[in-house]
Amino acid sequence: MALAGQAKKHYHPKHMFVCFGQIGWTEILVIVAILVLVFGASQIPKIARSLGEGMREFKKALRESRDDDKDKADSDEKKKRD
Numbered sequence: 001m002a003l004a005g006q007a008k009k010h011y012h013p014k015h016m017f018v019c020f021g022q023i024g025w026t027e028i029l030v031i032v033a034i035l036v037l038v039f040g041a042s043q044i045p046k047i048a049r050s051l052g053e054g055m056r057e058f059k060k061a062l063r064e065s066r067d068d069d070k071d072k073a074d075s076d077e078k079k080k081r082d
Contacts, residue, residue: 035047
């Protein structure tokens, strides 16, 4: 609660994470350099490949789940009509 004579501060959601703004080339280069130091240059392609495969599997599972839900909704709707 604001005291007499003090304005109440309103925080807008877009100002909440100002310090996390857009990522630039400098930040990307620093991240890549740290990854190379930690994992070694030969491990980076293997890590990237496994991340890509994991993302592909995850998207496939989401797609299958969505299709299953749609099929179930269609069959439920057909049962209601009959």
